[in-house]
Amino acid sequence: MASADVPAERTLFVRKATGLVKGWSVLDAFIYAAFAINLMALGFGYAFTTIAFIPNGALIAAIVVSALFIIFECLVYASLIAVMPRAGGDYVWQSRVLGGGVGFVFACTGWWFILWHWVPIYANILVVEVIQPFMVIIGNTGTGVFQSDWWVYTPTHGTGIFVASLITIVIATLVVAVGMRAYAQFQKWCFYGGLLGLAIILLVFLFHTKADFIVAYNRSAQNLYGTGPHAYQHLIAASNKAGTSSFPGFGSFPVKASFLLIPFIVFYNLWPNWGATLYGEVKGASDFRKNCYAMAGALIFTTIVVLVTFAAMAHAMGWETYGILSSAYWGYFTAPLAIFPYPGTLAAFFFTNEAIQLIIILLLSLWFFGWAGSVFLSSTRMIFAAAFDRILPEWAARVDSRTQAPVGALALMLIPSIPISALYAYSTRFYTYTLDATLVIAATFAVTSLAAIVLPWTKPEIYNQSPIARYRPLGIPLITLSGVIFLGFLIFCLYKWLSDDVYAINNHQSLVYMGVLYAAAVVIYVISRAVRSREGIDLTKINSEIPVE
């Protein structure tokens, strides 16, 4: 049988039937994916500042090269959605291809348990990108409910991070409770508002010089943060003394060191697949392509916008300044001002008018508020899928009849996240336990990649009927080829995280803690299987293929 592109003639006659909709908009799915790889919240909110840890690595090269590898992640997930378009994502694919136990343990840890621990990580971003600059701009230096030292001076730990965690929990709970329809609308407005904020700061950077920045920095450090004069000159002097003022040029690519930056950078761009747990029915090959366009398009768009933003910042501040500010923030030397080098804050420095400063910060804050719901939303779909498979109890899938809120799944996310946020905020030891939070999700993605690699052989009857069966570059199924490349990329990141101290996550206590989470998932599965077996339900049978003949 030969194959070619779709001809113009009538190839299908449909009758009136439920669900026959036209194609969905790539733009809408693109926005969801773009929020997942949130350049402001995750990129400028943490990942890019890690240039301080590997100063001989080229940040721009690491961003571009990691994006190239993550294109294959988009192909893997778009393929899996096309073959098995089922809400539940990683859990469904792993459990159907590799077995129910494997699927539950890896999805349970990667999409459920670990996201309790991401609440304070989200909260930290809320503090450094929204609350801290807001407080400083309005001149909050007093005590009381909104003590400035909660937010400005010790944002990583303490009451500030706990309160911000509670705010994050409230936002995420509201998003899940009001449902995807309202969230999608809200997210769209946040996306456009966030883009407007981004456009404003790009113009601010483009229309100012380094000399302007030095004046603005010194003025803001003194007026807003109460430093002495010449904070910028003191910053550079301290950096020079510490030997942290030299970074590879904007376009350079020292291969080895730049690759070492990648395990940091993926904190921001590993997630274009975040909406994969939400997918339902897929109609055909065009939907596969649309999923690719939406996820990969968001990745490419975001990468380009990051490059443009860095170019604009380099124009206004000098390329090395961002690295120096990051090094100061991460404590490589003592500077008069060691605030988080958030582009919004830095752009606001150019203005003395508080209203303009607040507009910049609030518009850019939409990148956080439009994204915050994602900490719970996808997890609820995984919990639902596990409850439908009867691994979790029936109430886990309970939906409130009045509000349609998934109260069971929400409770399973919300309730544990509160004490975990408190422990994170107030216990340095527990904070250390959570260092491997990204690693656990990456491990889940790695197992999904493995499922993708073997799928054409383990589920040929489903794969061969799917719209992606025809894609065979070099005679290899595209899903397998993409899976191998992405799995290799993840193995590289996992190896570096586990073996190299610079990433600060090859921490024995953290690994033990993560091991406890995996063990808890295993225990839940084993108990569930025993209980269901006693009830007459064989959990091993629920995903077994019924013979056709």
Added chain:
Amino acid sequence: MVSAVKLFFATDIHGSETCWRKFLNSAPHYGADVVILGGDITGKALVPIIHDGGDAWHGTLQEQRHDLSGEDEAVDFEANVMRRGYYPFRVEPDELAELERDEQRLDALFHSRMLATVERWLAMADERLAPKGIRCYVCPGNDDQLDIDAVIESATGVVLGEGRVVDIDDFQMVSTGWSNVTPWKTYREDSEDDLYTRIERVAATVQAAPEKTIFNLHCPPFGSGLDEAPGVNEDMTPKHGGHAPEPVGSIAVRRVIEEHRPVLSLHGHIHEARGHARIGPTLCINPGSAYEQGQLLGALIELDGKKIKNFVLTSG
């Protein structure tokens, strides 16, 4: 003495040959006593296989054109089309052009292919289920044309459920494939008031106690979570990239469940809304559908005459 029964329920197979065959094999696979097929049995589309002269043909499936050489390849392609739930038909290019112009002729062709498939399927059921003593109940759905009821009724190995109460051992089951109004104006749609009247007319005749009553209502109850479908814009494109589901179930269905409080209520209609929910004491299940992938999604439920003994959603 209370008897127990183990049911397997699947729905919305939409003409998928693979799913129908799996359904016929589901009872021994899961150890079920009774198999129930919810509505939307028939396919949604006709796929032309166009003659290119000699033994050459071509057809398009999933937006991919296949050039077919010889009868074997054409038959293989037809099988692929049927597996996905579509009806293949061979046609000359000039006939195809005529069909595009003549809606009545196209409808007649669709109708004949659909009925022929249902008749063939029921013959398979007669042949495979009855000798094994497997009881099978089938109820059409809103996407199924009305005249397939007579075809189902004529089968010996299958019991038609539509608009009646059927006995399953000590249990009684009320079925209808009618739904509330959809944007697609399908074959079995009622206003909420009329739908309530339609179901209530049958439900009122149930003799069994609620713990021995089963509802098999194609449309899921409103606001149950089993009715969440991607919202559709006026131009029939999904809202927000398909990421924005909204409840589209029936208020009437919810009302009859709340009033009669059956132990079990089986639903379909919304393929994406796989799940289970409780309305009062009633366990409501929508196993969802993945017919295009050839996966038979289902639910295995064990009833002991007092309560749901256990249940699980399956993916076969």
